[in-house]
Amino acid sequence: MSGRIPTEEIMNTSFSSTPGTGQPIQIIDITEDHKFKLNENNLQQILSHPKARLKKVSIISVAGAFRKGKSFLLDFFLRYLNRNGREDWLGADDEPLTGFHWKGGSERDTTGILMWSEPFILRRNDTKEEIAVLLMDTQGAFDSQSTVKDCATVFALSLMISSIHVYNITQNLQEDDLQHLHLFTEYGKIALEDSHETPFQRLTFLIRDWSFPYEYSYGYEGGQALLDKRFQINSKQHQELTELRINLKKCFNTLNCYLMPHPGLRVCTSPEFDGKLKDIELDFKNYVKKFVEAQFQPNLTVKQINGREITTLELFEYFRAYCRIFEADELPEPKSMLLATAEANNLAAKAIAKEFYMNAMEQHCGGDRPYMHPHHLQASNVQIMEEAIKKFDLVPKMGGESLSLKYLDELKSEMNDLYESYVKHNDSKNIFAFSRTATSLIAVMVLTYLMSGLLEWFWLGSFSFLFNFVFWTCFFLLGAWIYVKYSGEYKEIGEYIDGLADILWRRVYQPIYEQFVQHAIRAMLSYAPIQDGPSGSNGRGDGKKRN
Numbered sequence: 219m220s221g222r223i224p225t226e227e228i229m230n231t232s233f234s235s236t237p238g239t240g241q242p243i244q245i246i247d248i249t250e251d252h253k254f255k256l257n258e259n260n261l262q263q264i265l266s267h268p269k270a271r272l273k274k275v276s277i278i279s280v281a282g283a284f285r286k287g288k289s290f291l292l293d294f295f296l297r298y299l300n301r302n303g304r305e306d307w308l309g310a311d312d313e314p315l316t317g318f319h320w321k322g323g324s325e326r327d328t329t330g331i332l333m334w335s336e337p338f339i340l341r342r343n344d345t346k347e348e349i350a351v352l353l354m355d356t357q358g359a360f361d362s363q364s365t366v367k368d369c370a371t372v373f374a375l376s377l378m379i380s381s382i383h384v385y386n387i388t389q390n391l392q393e394d395d396l397q398h399l400h401l402f403t404e405y406g407k408i409a410l411e412d413s414h415e416t417p418f419q420r421l422t423f424l425i426r427d428w429s430f431p432y433e434y435s436y437g438y439e440g441g442q443a444l445l446d447k448r449f450q451i452n453s454k455q456h457q458e459l460t461e462l463r464i465n466l467k468k469c470f471n472t473l474n475c476y477l478m479p480h481p482g483l484r485v486c487t488s489p490e491f492d493g494k495l496k497d498i499e500l501d502f503k504n505y506v507k508k509f510v511e512a513q514f515q516p517n518l519t520v521k522q523i524n525g526r527e528i529t530t531l532e533l534f535e536y537f538r539a540y541c542r543i544f545e546a547d548e549l550p551e552p553k554s555m556l557l558a559t560a561e562a563n564n565l566a567a568k569a570i571a572k573e574f575y576m577n578a579m580e581q582h583c584g585g586d587r588p589y590m591h592p593h594h595l596q597a598s599n600v601q602i603m604e605e606a607i608k609k610f611d612l613v614p615k616m617g618g619e620s621l622s623l624k625y626l627d628e629l630k631s632e633m634n635d636l637y638e639s640y641v642k643h644n645d646s647k648n649i650f651a652f653s654r655t656a657t658s659l660i661a662v663m664v665l666t667y668l669m670s671g672l673l674e675w676f677w678l679g680s681f682s683f684l685f686n687f688v689f690w691t692c693f694f695l696l697g698a699w700i701y702v703k704y705s706g707e708y709k710e711i712g713e714y715i716d717g718l719a720d721i722l723w724r725r726v727y728q729p730i731y732e733q734f735v736q737h738a739i740r741a742m743l744s745y746a747p748i749q750d751g752p753s754g755s756n757g758r759g760d761g762k763k764r765n
């Protein structure tokens with residue numbers, strides 16, 4: 219079921235992050251031979267950031283043709299997030315715009331896909347839940363060095379991964395802009411059949427340098443009117459175009475359009491322009507402010523897959539799965555995109571269950587926990603494993619039961635492997651238990667030896683036979699135990715002797731020891747001398763003898 223939050227319940231988004239210093243980090247490289255390489259370490263570093271670990275995510279990406287101000291726009295998002303969305307977040311007039319690298323000129327700048335190193339933590343007002351917001355910059359399409367497949371892949375990856383996809387376009391919304399979305403509508407169609415959940419969240423056509431405000435006004439209102447016009451269906455239209463429009467609407471929770479004014483000539487023609495607000499037209503500043511704010515108000519758009527809001531942990535699996543299928547020489551078929559999503563869906567469920575298992579086991583028998591009796595450890599393992607499997611089952615999964623069974627088996631076998639290492643770790647903590655067998659047996663030997671000597675002394679030698687028998691039994695048991703530990707053979711005999719010593723320890727020595735210590739403490743408390751400190755206190759509060 220969808221964990222979507224009803225919009226009417228959501229008030230304003232509130233911030234809990236402190237402005238920090240991040241940097242753009244390359245997460246996908248495109249090699250010279252046009253291969254896509256996911257930089258897992260960099261991605262992991264961002265997603266496992268202590269602030270964002272296991273939090274749900276909202277990912278904003280900007281994609282479109284090259285040299286159209288995508289990185290420039292993302293730097294306004296950064297300003298907003300770094301300044302906690304306060305009223306004057308746009309900044310001073312003479313402040314250069316920094317963050318994701320942007321530049322003027324005609325040659326492409328951004329390559330591959332980059333993400334801001336620091337996730338921003340924003341809080342939803344209704345549930346008070348903290349959400350990790352991530353910003354993603356992409357390589358521009360249609361530059362002279364990229365193949366058609368490179369461009370389509372960058373666009374596809376950013377759309378599949380993000381919860382808010384800003385499709386950066388200049389001047390007008392044309393038919394070819396819609397055609398680029400054909401692959402996703404095809405994917406969306408089969409994903410919808412499989413899961414009945416809307417596959418994508420928000421797609422915003424951002425039209426830069428809009429020059430016809432007298433026809434359609436700037437901002438969302440004019441944008442919506444333009445979008446309605448472009449999405450009109452009529453009988454003369456080719457069926458393909460009609461289907462594209464119908465399917466596009468079905469595939470996104472929100473499909474909207476924003477018309478942005480021109481930023482002024484200094485912005486696009488001056489080589490000295492460094493992003494200072496004073497060089498930007500007032501209209502652009504006002505509308506960029508409204509646009510950025512609108513992405514976080516009135517609610518955050520959390521990334522959903524298969525109707526479920528996903529966490530940073532799950533996002534990693536989706537990233538990996540999508541990169542794997544887009545690595546091939548051809549663009550993947552919508553069907554294999556769905557299979558990749560279903561596999562990542564199962565992998566994410568497995569990751570959630572495994573994370574739960576490891577956390578729970580750490581709490582029971584982790585590094586800072588004392589030694590646990592093997593029976594107790596096994597019982598805890600069975601219970602925690604059952605709960606982990608329930609967690610796996612609870613995640614709605616695509617791809618049917620047979621696919622999910624495969625991942626469930628993998629989960630079980632990985633948990634079993636982990637359990638073995640927990641057992642070993644637990645055993646290694648048991649130095650005391652290791653020496654306990656020897657201590658217990660030697661103590662019995664000393665005791666029986668003394669007793670038999672004492673009986674001889676009192677002319678009761680015939681009874682000393684009994685103690686001699688126990689003495690020699692313990693002697694042989696100790697010998698056998700040392701042999702087993704030294705040689706590693708006959709482990710069962712060793713375990714049997716350990717078990718006997720354990721019973722002896724718990725039933726005889728431990729109670730005696732505890733009694734003795736308790737008596738000793740009580741005796742010390744009763745007879746401790748009263749100290750006359752400066753305040754007359756003996757450190758026990760009343761300075762009197764305790765009963």
Ligand SMILES: Nc1nc2c(ncn2[C@@H]2O[C@H](COP(=O)(O)OP(=O)(O)OP(=O)(O)O)[C@@H](O)[C@H]2O)c(=O)[nH]1
Pocket residue numbers: 283284285286287288289290291319320321322323325326327328329356357358359426427478479480481485486491
């Ligand atoms: N005309 C126009 N230019 C803009 C706008 N926003 C930014 N620019 C300018 O566009 C140029 C390119 O900006 P970038 O942000 O580097 O563009 P990009 O789309 O990231 O370019 P690539 O990384 O090469 O794909 C800069 O000189 C900006 O000043 C806009 O809305 N309209």
Ligand SMILES: [Mg+2]
Pocket residue numbers: 288289290319320327328355356358
């Ligand atoms: Mg760029």
